[in-house]
Structure formats: structure tokens, C-alpha cells
Amino acid sequence: ILNVEQSPQSLHVQEGDSTNFTCSFPSSNFYALHWYRWETAKSPEALFVMTLNGDEKKKGRISATLNTKEGYSYLYIKGSQPEDSATYLCASPLHRLAFGKGNQVVVIP
Amino acid sequence: DAGITQSPRHKVTETGTPVTLRCHQTENHRYMYWYRQDPGHGLRLIHYSYGVKDTDKGEVSDGYSVSRSKTEDFLLTLESATSSQTSVYFCAINSAPGGVGDEQFFGPGTRLTVL
Numbered sequence: 287i288l289n290v291e292q293s294p295q296s297l298h299v300q301e302g303d304s305t306n307f308t309c310s311f312p313s314s315n316f317y318a319l320h321w322y323r324w325e326t327a328k329s330p331e332a333l334f335v336m337t338l339n340g341d342e343k344k345k346g347r348i349s350a351t352l353n354t355k356e357g358y359s360y361l362y363i364k365g366s367q368p369e370d371s372a373t374y375l376c377a378s379p380l381h382r383l384a385f386g387k388g389n390q391v392v393v394i395p
Numbered sequence: 396d397a398g399i400t401q402s403p404r405h406k407v408t409e410t411g412t413p414v415t416l417r418c419h420q421t422e423n424h425r426y427m428y429w430y431r432q433d434p435g436h437g438l439r440l441i442h443y444s445y446g447v448k449d450t451d452k453g454e455v456s457d458g459y460s461v462s463r464s465k466t467e468d469f470l471l472t473l474e475s476a477t478s479s480q481t482s483v484y485f486c487a488i489n490s491a492p493g494g495v496g497d498e499q500f501f502g503p504g505t506r507l508t509v510l
Contacts, residue, residue, distance in 0.1 A: 320498055329485060332498030375437065383499060387437035
């Protein structure tokens, strides 16, 4: 993998359901992996910065895991609520911070 | 919230005119970035700065120039605006090189329309 890639690009989730999505990044020369939450008409805000293999971070109903050896991170949303609707960006410092195109999440009430 | 502002917040201009966007921070962070947001592309880096008078190109730098004469200000100039530069522009700051271990803080964005 040469770039930061996210999948799926978009997903619709029923309120109350849990969901997860993937960020893939180059595993060589790994420094850190960032997750940002980006609500419509607002600015991206940092959720997590992860640096160690096996790292697990949690903020409320949102959590993330990191596998630096295979080059992926999962973001989980437990019991999705409408306010979780946003685009979730991951980013990895390659030469500069390189962003994936995001996972757009729509939570359906 | 990080002290980062952008001006103007909205601008409509005509093709061929020069446009300057300003990013101002009160955090004394060393690193400043300009991104553009376009549907299907996410955030793409235009230019960044790693200190006063120290700047470098990002992945979509053609048609843009930057200047940083003070720590707190990072200016983005569209030398001759084109319709393809219609976008939302975000400034970001952080204190670490390349974002290593340190998250970026984003400004509120500038919506630019080139007619």
C-alpha cells in the first residue's frame, strides 16, 4: 500500500446498530495514525492519535485499534446515534500528513 | 479550541483575478498547512510551512503560492484564479514535524467560488 485508503467510502447505519470501518496505510516506517471526525459544514476534529502496535483508544462510543505490522486501523462505533453522522478521516504521516478520502457515515433514526 | 482563524470565510471572485486567503494562529505552532476539500477527494494538501519563510509544496500546489513572514500568519495566494480552484480551503496547524504523534487543528474553512 502506497497511500492511505479507507473503506467503505460510505455507509448507512440504523440507529442503535454498531458499525466499523477500515483505514489501510503503508506499514513501513510507521510513525503514527490519526483519526479525525468531520461533521458537515464544520472543520475536522481529532479523535485519536495512535502510535503503538496493538494500541486501542476509546472516546465514548467510538473506539479504534491499530495494527502497524499489517498496516491497518479499525474504527468502531457502538450503538450508533444520529449525532455520529459524519465523515471519519484517517491520516498517516508519510512525508507529510496524508489523509484518506474518508468514511462517510449516515445514521438513520 | 485551538486559536486558528481564516479570512475571509466566503469569497466570490472572477476568473483571472488574484486571491489571497489568510490563516492566523495564536498557538505559536511551528507547522501550518493549507488544504482544499473537494467531493470525492477528501482533503488534499496544497502547501505547508515548517517555520517562518520555510515552505514546501503539497500534492496539488500548481496555481498556488504561499508566504509566511510571521509565525502566526500563513497566506495562500491564487495567482490567477480559475474555476477549478472553486473549493473549500482549510488551514491547519500543529507543533510536530509531519504530524508525528500530534494531531492537526483545523481552522473554520474558507469557501471560495471562482466564476
